[in-house]
Amino acid sequence: MTNLQVGKPAPQFALEALVDGEFKHISSDDYKDKWIVLFFYPMDFTFVCPTEVVEFSDRAKDFEELNAQIVGCSIDSVYSHKAWMKELGQLNYPLMSDMTRSLSNEFGILVEEKGIALRGLYIIDPKGILRYQVVHDLSVGRSADECLRVLRALQSGKLCKANWKKGDDFIEEK
Numbered sequence: 492m493t494n495l496q497v498g499k500p501a502p503q504f505a506l507e508a509l510v511d512g513e514f515k516h517i518s519s520d521d522y523k524d525k526w527i528v529l530f531f532y533p534m535d536f537t538f539v540c541p542t543e544v545v546e547f548s549d550r551a552k553d554f555e556e557l558n559a560q561i562v563g564c565s566i567d568s569v570y571s572h573k574a575w576m577k578e579l580g581q582l583n584y585p586l587m588s589d590m591t592r593s594l595s596n597e598f599g600i601l602v603e604e605k606g607i608a609l610r611g612l613y614i615i616d617p618k619g620i621l622r623y624q625v626v627h628d629l630s631v632g633r634s635a636d637e638c639l640r641v642l643r644a645l646q647s648g649k650l651c652k653a654n655w656k657k658g659d660d661f662i663e664e665k
Contacts, residue, residue, distance in 0.1 A: 495599050501613060501621040502597040504529070506564070508585040509572040517562070517585050519619065526559035526646070527615040528638060531589075531600055531608040533629055535567045535575040543610075543632045544579065544586075550635040551583035557642055558617075564589050566607055600626055614642055 495502070505518035519527065530547065532540045547554075547561050554561050561584035567575075569588045576582065587594075595601040595608035602609060612633055614623035622645050627633060644651040650662035 501615040506587040508587040510585045522560045530612040533607040548582040
């Protein structure tokens with residue numbers, strides 16, 4: 492496990508993924524000039540996971556407008572991902588397979604006794620610096636709206652108050 496810290500370089504990734512229904516090898520280098528919104532979820536074919544996976548897919552265009560690429564990841568195989576898509580429909584972002592659990596471990600969210608990842612979400616800037624991280628309990632899904640709010644705030648480069656949203660004033664340093 493790395494010593495993951497906001498403001499420091501994020502771990503690089505290079506894994507097999509399901510992309511537009513096809514198996515492809517993807518890496519963080521593929522998104523060098525973009526913001527990366529990387530989220531981990533425990534497993535395919537579960538109860539909370541499809542709500543997040545579909546929500547992020549439904550909002551993919553909003554992230555694209557902000558020069559951000561969503562990348563999902565679980566410990567399942569790409570074959571499991573493909574079978575799951577028969578239920579969920581095609582996703583608008585890559586879904587990586589972390590069967591070795593190495594990436595989950597690098598991000599510090601591997602629950603070793605269960606062999607799954609917690610619900611971690613990370614925003615990485617175009618320079619590869621980790622700018623945001625949040626980890627949820629297995630029972631609580633994440634909000635695409637909150638992730639978009641934080642991404643917009645980070646991209647502003649300004650001081651943003653609690654609950655800041657696009658169009659709100661920034662905090663002025665005195």
